[in-house]
Amino acid sequence: MPPEYSRHYGCVLIWPHRRDSWQYGAYAARKAFAELIGIISESEKVVVCARYEDYDSARKTLPDNVRVVEMSSDDSWARDVAPTLVTNGKTIRGIDWGFNAWGGLFDGLYFPWDKDNKIARKLCDLLDIDTYDKRDFILEGGSIHTDGEGTILTTEECLLGKGRNPHMTKAEIEIMLCRCLGAKKVIWLRRGIYNDETNGHIDNICAFTSPAEVVLAWTDNKKDPQYEISAECLEILQGSTDAQGRKIKVHKLPLPDPIHITEEECMGLDDMDGEPTRTPGERLAASYVNFYISNRAVIVPQFGDKNDSTAIDILKPLFPDRKVIGLQNSRNILIGGGNIHCITQQIPFFKQEELT
Amino acid sequence: MPPEYSRHYGCVLIWPHRRDSWQYGAYAARKAFAELIGIISESEKVVVCARYEDYDSARKTLPDNVRVVEMSSDDSWARDVAPTLVTNGKTIRGIDWGFNAWGGLFDGLYFPWDKDNKIARKLCDLLDIDTYDKRDFILEGGSIHTDGEGTILTTEECLLGKGRNPHMTKAEIEIMLCRCLGAKKVIWLRRGIYNDETNGHIDNICAFTSPAEVVLAWTDNKKDPQYEISAECLEILQGSTDAQGRKIKVHKLPLPDPIHITEEECMGLDDMDGEPTRTPGERLAASYVNFYISNRAVIVPQFGDKNDSTAIDILKPLFPDRKVIGLQNSRNILIGGGNIHCITQQIPFFKQEELT
Numbered sequence: 229m230p231p232e233y234s235r236h237y238g239c240v241l242i243w244p245h246r247r248d249s250w251q252y253g254a255y256a257a258r259k260a261f262a263e264l265i266g267i268i269s270e271s272e273k274v275v276v277c278a279r280y281e282d283y284d285s286a287r288k289t290l291p292d293n294v295r296v297v298e299m300s301s302d303d304s305w306a307r308d309v310a311p312t313l314v315t316n317g318k319t320i321r322g323i324d325w326g327f328n329a330w331g332g333l334f335d336g337l338y339f340p341w342d343k344d345n346k347i348a349r350k351l352c353d354l355l356d357i358d359t360y361d362k363r364d365f366i367l368e369g370g371s372i373h374t375d376g377e378g379t380i381l382t383t384e385e386c387l388l389g390k391g392r393n394p395h396m397t398k399a400e401i402e403i404m405l406c407r408c409l410g411a412k413k414v415i416w417l418r419r420g421i422y423n424d425e426t427n428g429h430i431d432n433i434c435a436f437t438s439p440a441e442v443v444l445a446w447t448d449n450k451k452d453p454q455y456e457i458s459a460e461c462l463e464i465l466q467g468s469t470d471a472q473g474r475k476i477k478v479h480k481l482p483l484p485d486p487i488h489i490t491e492e493e494c495m496g497l498d499d500m501d502g503e504p505t506r507t508p509g510e511r512l513a514a515s516y517v518n519f520y521i522s523n524r525a526v527i528v529p530q531f532g533d534k535n536d537s538t539a540i541d542i543l544k545p546l547f548p549d550r551k552v553i554g555l556q557n558s559r560n561i562l563i564g565g566g567n568i569h570c571i572t573q574q575i576p577f578f579k580q581e582e583l584t
Numbered sequence: 585m586p587p588e589y590s591r592h593y594g595c596v597l598i599w600p601h602r603r604d605s606w607q608y609g610a611y612a613a614r615k616a617f618a619e620l621i622g623i624i625s626e627s628e629k630v631v632v633c634a635r636y637e638d639y640d641s642a643r644k645t646l647p648d649n650v651r652v653v654e655m656s657s658d659d660s661w662a663r664d665v666a667p668t669l670v671t672n673g674k675t676i677r678g679i680d681w682g683f684n685a686w687g688g689l690f691d692g693l694y695f696p697w698d699k700d701n702k703i704a705r706k707l708c709d710l711l712d713i714d715t716y717d718k719r720d721f722i723l724e725g726g727s728i729h730t731d732g733e734g735t736i737l738t739t740e741e742c743l744l745g746k747g748r749n750p751h752m753t754k755a756e757i758e759i760m761l762c763r764c765l766g767a768k769k770v771i772w773l774r775r776g777i778y779n780d781e782t783n784g785h786i787d788n789i790c791a792f793t794s795p796a797e798v799v800l801a802w803t804d805n806k807k808d809p810q811y812e813i814s815a816e817c818l819e820i821l822q823g824s825t826d827a828q829g830r831k832i833k834v835h836k837l838p839l840p841d842p843i844h845i846t847e848e849e850c851m852g853l854d855d856m857d858g859e860p861t862r863t864p865g866e867r868l869a870a871s872y873v874n875f876y877i878s879n880r881a882v883i884v885p886q887f888g889d890k891n892d893s894t895a896i897d898i899l900k901p902l903f904p905d906r907k908v909i910g911l912q913n914s915r916n917i918l919i920g921g922g923n924i925h926c927i928t929q930q931i932p933f934f935k936q937e938e939l940t
Contacts, residue, residue: 273712
């Protein structure tokens with residue numbers, strides 16, 4: 229599995245539509261998506277999947293060099309429903325993992341999820357690449373990170389939870405990850421960001437910026453329940469070596485002050501099955517780690533917090549060949565339950581004659 | 585506009601679903617489509633558009649090397665709703681004509697047709713090519729043939745009918761065709777196949793097999809209303825020269841004996857708005873001219889008629905570099921109102937790096 233910082237063909241996103249996930253019939257989120265897509269499309273091809281009903285909105289809103297394709301979906305988290313693309317250097321294939329909305333009937337976030345579960349295979353057809361059918365194993369793209377040199381980063385909270393593959397042991401899951409992703413070592417953090425409804429996806433708390441180098445979401449406030457989680461991650465990372473035997477350099481990326489959804493924001497969200505999906509005052513899982521690495525930019529969430537610029541300043545030297553750009557509008561994505569990384573999925577670059 | 589007999593990247597079709605067009609919930613037609621797709625996919629890429637509801641059926645039925653993509657549609661006539669692809673030798677672009685179901689509110693065949701009318705643009709996005717927006721001009725791909733050397737073949741019955749562009753004169757339409765298709769001359773036949781509900785599409789009565797050479801659907805039975813129509817076409821063709829000033833060589837391709845839909849076949853079709861779409865005994869617009877030229881084959885409708893093999897024997901020497909293959913199942917397509925050519929649309933070959 230090539231790392232996100234290797235060169236891409238492009239990026240796939242899903243045009244948001246779910247009225248119980250996204251404010252104001254998803255129109256607020258669409259503005260943020262469009263801004264993000266504009267930045268990504270400056271240095272790579274962007275493919276946007278839109279439901280039939282939303283196709284005209286997407287086509288009208290997005291620049292002409294963006295490919296808009298029709299595709300049904302239950303929600304808009306491309307990171308988690310798109311295929312994981314792997315390559316042997318000659319050809320590329322997509323892994324079609326099982327998807328059950330982050331926990332299925334145990335603690336999943338919506339029902340049904342059948343449309344989302346079909347997206348990975350459809351995207352492989354769209355790219356005209358072969359598929360590995362792994363639908364009997366539940367995995368979301370946001371729950372794994374790779375350094376491209378044999379190391380996988382993930383969290384126990386997510387992969388060992390009861391909502392995914394409770395019939396498998398940790399050792400069995402590790403073997404599965406290594407075999408499928410061509411990796412040699414899995415580094416297990418314990419938990420992800422506090423109150424992250426994905427059961428602690430790795431991509432919100434810790435990310436490789438280059439081999440043997442990561443950023444870790446951090447707070448110095450010991451009263452914040454996040455402190456203990458991040459401190460535990462730091463300890464694990466500092467006590468680990470990667471697949472190549474290297475120590476891992478950890479850069480602390482400060483979190484914004486806790487962000488809570490307002491009553492007005494909740495008013496813009498429909499109920500799901502008669503129940504609100506968010507309640508006023510609920511803490512949202514905000515984190516600067518949820519950035520996307522495009523060919524020439526790193527696009528970082530911004531929350532109107534004093535740490536917005538600090539996060540960008542920390543990331544800049546870690547990506548010397550890329551512009552580090554803040555996305556001001558990212559609160560509109562956060563309300564949906566994730567951020568920039570969660571709504572994007574890179575498509576590795578490979579020879580064009582192999583693509584079609 | 586490259587001719588059908590130039591080398592293709594591939595071919596697009598739409599997986600049939602309409603229960604008032606296709607027998608037995610479209611399952612009979614799907615068999616024929618699958619057989620056809622199998623043959624075409626031996627020498628070029630096939631892209632099949634399936635509605636969300638039909639995606640699993642298409643994916644299950646079709647070979648893995650066929651790309652199945654999700655796309656909404658009103659019916660399944662790729663020839664008429666896909667973009668007309670034109671090239672300047674360096675890049676390729678798609679013309680998005682207006683589509684109104686063969687005559688709109690005047691004498692169109694179904695209502696509404698909005699999903700079909702969006703397919704051309706969507707296919708351009710799918711191929712990642714630019715679009716010429718010509719939706720203010722109504723045209724179906726099946727109403728034009730090109731020799732690739734400046735000549736367009738069409739019929740007055742279709743292009744000058746009241747259901748398409750009644751505000752335009754013949755001269756204006758001719759200018760429009762030449763400008764859009766990069767052509768210099770339009771040869772106008774008068775009428776198409778008898779009882780053809782497309783208002784006499786050219787692709788059911790006459791087709792280029794190479795520059796300055798055509799096949800013309802023919803009957804020697806003077807009592808058949810088709811006789812007069814074909815004789816008139818022959819006269820026009822023999823009195824015409826092409827864009828290069830050449831006389832046109834006409835090969836008569838005999839028609840099968842008149843084919844009428846049976847009562848049992850009608851029983852397999854749903855009504856449309858409470859009215860049957862076919863009545864027992866109705867003559868169907870069967871013709872061997874409705875073949876598709878793939879990179880290495882010419883696939884020809886077969887009707888269980890004594891002329892089935894004659895048609896193939898006539899076509900063989902006209903396509904010395906291709907296998908001429910009969911599709912036995914084509915009555916199941918004919919019942920829908922067209923045949924092999926109507927359900928296919930070639931995608932010209934162009935450099936792969938320009939494709940995606």
